[in-house]
Structure formats: C-alpha cells, structure tokens
Amino acid sequence: MDDWRARFLASGDDADLPIVDAHQHYFDIEAHCYPWLNDRPLRPFRYGDYSSICRSFLPQDYRRLTGQHRIVQTVVIEGEWDPATPADEVDFIESLARQEPTLVAMVGQVWLDREDAPSLLREYGKHPLVRGVRHKPTVTTREDWREDFVAPGSMRDPRWREGYARLAANGLHFELQAPWWHLPEAAELARDFPDVTIVVNHTALPADRSPEGLAGWRDNLALLAREPNVALKISGICIPGQAWPVEANRVVVNDAISILDVSRCAFASNYPVDGVVNSLSEVLDGFKTIVRDRSRADRLALFHDNARRIYRLT
Template sequence: MSAALLTPSRQVAVREDWLALTREEILDPALPIIDPHHHLWDHPGERYFLDDLLRDTASGHDIRATIFVQCGAMYRAEGLEEERPLGETEFVTGAAAQSATGQYGPTRACAGIIGMVDLTLGERAGALLDAHRAIAGARFRGVRNRTAWHPSPEIRSNLTTPPPGPLEHPGFIEGARQLAQRGLTLDIWSYHTQLPRVLEVARALPDLTIILDHVGGPLGTGPFAGRRAEVFPVWRQSVRAIAALPNTVVKLGGLAMQVNGFDFHLQDRPPGSEALAEAWRPYIETCIEAFGPGRCMFESNFPVDKGMCSYAVLWNAFKRLAAGASAEERTALFSGTATRTYGLPSSLSTSPAK
C-alpha cells in the first residue's frame, strides 16, 4: 500500500476530491439519526473540528445529534499526567456549547461526550470521573481507554501504540466499577483477538453498560491479511458470547479502517452504498442477530472511516443493511439504542426536524 494513502496513525488519509467522485441520492432522508461515535482532533495533517463534522452531518441525512468519543485530542500540556485528558473534555464541551446555540445548524454535535480516565487507577478513577462531569455536566456519559492492541507492528489503529493492557491490568475492573456507581458507560475498542478478555470484563461488571466499538474489530491486515474466511467464525463466536450478557451493546460500523483489511481506498473511485453494504453485511447481520436491534447502533466513526467513503454514502449503506427491519427496529438501530444507552434527552430524536 502506498504510504501516501496512510496518515502517521496508519489511518487511511482523507481525500475530499476523491470522495466527491461518488455521489448518491439520500435514502429515507426523514429517518432521525443519532451518530454515536465520532472524533474531533488536530493532528499533523489530520484536522477535524466542529465545522468539518457539521459539513459532513449536513450531507442530507437527518442527523439529530452526535456523541464524541475519546481520541487523545487537546490534552492539557501541564499538570498531573492523569488529569491531562481533562483538556479533551474541556475542548469538546466548548464545541458542544457552540452547536447548542443553533447558529451552526440543527444537528446537536457532541450532545454526549465519552472521555478518557485511566481506569487502571482503580478507586482513584472516581475523582477524575467527577472532574470530567464537573466540566461537561450531563453531556459527560462515560469513558474509553486505549485498549486495542496486537503484538504485530503491522496492526495499529491508535495515534500511539498502547501497551498490551489495560484490559488485563489488575486495577482496571475496580476503575470501571467507578463508572457503574455513577451511572456512566464504558466503551471498549478491541480487536477480535482480545474479545475473550472483553467477555471477562463484562462478566465481572454486570451493573456496567459496556459498549463494544466497531463490531468487535475483526482484523484483516498484518498476519490476518487474506484470511477473512478463517477470522470470521472466530470473531462470530466471541461476539455471540459477549451478546449473551445483557449489559453489553455493540456499535455497527468502523469497518472502513485500515486494520479491517477492506481496500476501497485503493480503487479509482470511492465505493457506493451498495458495495459497502454487500461487503459489511456478514458482520452487521451477525451483530444484529446476536444482540438484537435494541442493543445495536449504527455509527460513523468519522473522520477515521472517511478515508474510504463519504458520510452520505456511509449512512446510505447502513440504511440498505437495515432495509428488512421493521419501523421499530430501524428506530432502535439509528437513534433509539444510542439515546437510551448514553442517556440522551429523547427530544433529540423525537422532536420535528428543523
């Protein structure tokens, strides 16, 4: 793969001119959507701020609100190491306040905020959770740690390479228990090779809502390149085991990352929604069958997934994948599960579109 197509974090580089080559009519434009997973950041050669997000959400789908998820943005430059992620919550709270004025369009960006607290701190994590909530108020809905890890140097999806933990760290469970005590949630981004450990964490914390990001990370690069048929049943078995626990939820998306092994970004033209739906159907349908629509939510994972497809095409693909669902099931998949899981005001998805 050409190095020019990858960012320093090994994400597929966004090429707006290339994305513009494929345009589609918006399917079911009146369907309310809560986008439960996106980032904002300013990294070398990778800038995605509120205005960039709102240009994408204004592409024709009815995006009522979004949820920001931890990505290491705007940490404080000074102070205790464990307190520096408070800077990210401060930054995103500001973006949410801008959006809430209504001056930048109808979408309520960052209506929920998933921040970063090092859960390996155990009980000490509680005070940090309270500090994040003091900044963001009711918008602060949970945390995510850097957990996706594989020993192969070819497999990387974080700006920095985390250690093999923290899921295995002895203090992680106690730190995560602080979330449950405060009615907060835990997002976990792991590769399919780590799903047995995710299962152990979910079993140990039955009172904590655990959200499995990006359909559980089926790998398709490095030592797993060209082995999709072998990986799929292993991934599926783990996903079904996690879904058997009622405190788990899954995000449907994130499959346009380089680590998943799809190569749409290498084509002359970006994919249309039919091609995306066909490629991703086995993973999406497996998750919906295992968890049920009431514990599944479609996600954009932008701007990461933007390296392979546009926002408009991505949500068209999701709508194609949900074409056989009932009206009630579609509501759950596109807004209801996200609203309930993250404790968002129901008015965000039920009020008339502006």
C-alpha cells in the same frame, strides 16, 4: 425530534429517518495536541495511510458532509487527546457544544490504571455532557493471544480493574475498543461488574474478512453477547481501497444484529476517521441499504432510539 420520529414511522422514507450518530470525533490540531495526528512519523493503522485526516475537524466540517441525512444528535468520543491532560478535552468539547445544538453527549478519555483515575472519574461523573469513558486496554496480536493473556493495562490487570470498579459509582459506562479475540476478557469484565454497561466500539473490529476470520469474530461476539450489560456500535467497518462495500459489509452488519439483537446495536459513522476510506454519506447510505428491508421500528432503533437509550439523551 419526536416529530421526525413520528414522520418516519408514518412514511418509512429514509429521507425522514432521524439519526443519532453514536460515534464521531472533533479535532482542533492547531490549538491542541493529539499525538497520533500531530506527531511524525504516523502510526500503523488498520486503514493504512491516514495523513488525509491529520487536520482539524469541527462542527462546521461535519455539517458540510452530512448531505441529505437527517442528523439530529451526535455523541463525541474522545479523540486520543494528549494523555497528560485528558480533562481538557472535555472542556474543549463543552465549548463546541455551546455553539452546536446536535452535540449532546461525549465519552471522555481516562487511563484506568493511573493514579489520577479516581479523581478524573469523579469529575466526569458530575459533568452534564459525559456519559462514559474510554481507555483502550492493552492488546496483543491474534497469533500471540492466549486464554490466560494478562498484561499491564489489560482487562485482566488488577490495577486497571481497580479503576474500572469505580465506573458504576460515578454513573459512567465503558467504551471498549479491542480486537475481537479479546472479547473473552470483556465477557469476564461484564460478568464481574454487572452494573457497568460495556459499549463495544467498531463492531469489535472484524478486519479479517476470510471465512476463518469471520467465524472467529462471530464466535467471540456471541460469547460476549451472553452478558446482558453489553451493547454494540456498528461502525468502523470500512475496507481499505474500496468504496464502502455494501456486499462485503452486509454479512458483518446482519450477523452483528442477529447475535446481539436489534435492541442492543446502534449505527455510527466514526467520522472523520472513516473519512480515510469513505465519505460520510457513503457510510450512512451503506447502512441504510443493508437494513432497508427491515421494519420501520427496527430501522429507527438502529439509527436513533438505541443510541438515545444507551447514551441517556434528552
């Protein structure tokens, strides 16, 4: 891996660029239950009809799609496995890691406001693959959100925060997936628990590309970026009905990097979920195109070095 890193720094050629995919998923829907994939009717989703990905997706499927891109390591994020047995997903991913050398870390599912959270966090903290956890907090629509928003399972819910307070002691970080208008709550969380790193998923979901929508996204992301214990994964920015739109996504990518700085951003594929709209190569080629004029060190940081640091990879 260090050889590819040195080779890229010498050549600057995208073909030599080593990539750590900081956000991808594996599913086996024949053997295991993922309610959002197995149940019918399908749920509302920001990309629309996602029936095309309601199938198993395993390491051999991922490898087949990587094309010319040099994926050297990946981080598997919990895939909304049956919430009754979240630890079983860790066992499943561990079984895949024994056969897939690029699979080197994962993020487990937890429900921070449940009674089993303390024991689950202790178990995850001892597991060699698990680096952090994800519990999508309760959110509301942009129109209904208020500055004093509190709901069961939200980032301001005292019971939810009791679970969150146990992360640092177990050596775990938190993966946050929430729309950008909830980032003020995340900023409070970052301040109140400075020993816990928050890794924001999917660029804080800038789905509304209107001038007003992008302005709100920028302002809230800048608010959160004031907290030093925050990182951002630039992923999940496909636009329904469009091949990966470099021009439409350029502003999102560049603004995100400008707001948080190169050192706190990492690219990721969100595959196979983003396969609803685009191929894996289209996603990675789009990111490469947008940052092609940046320095070799910056490109290496965005595609490789930052993810290795955030997820403590060896």
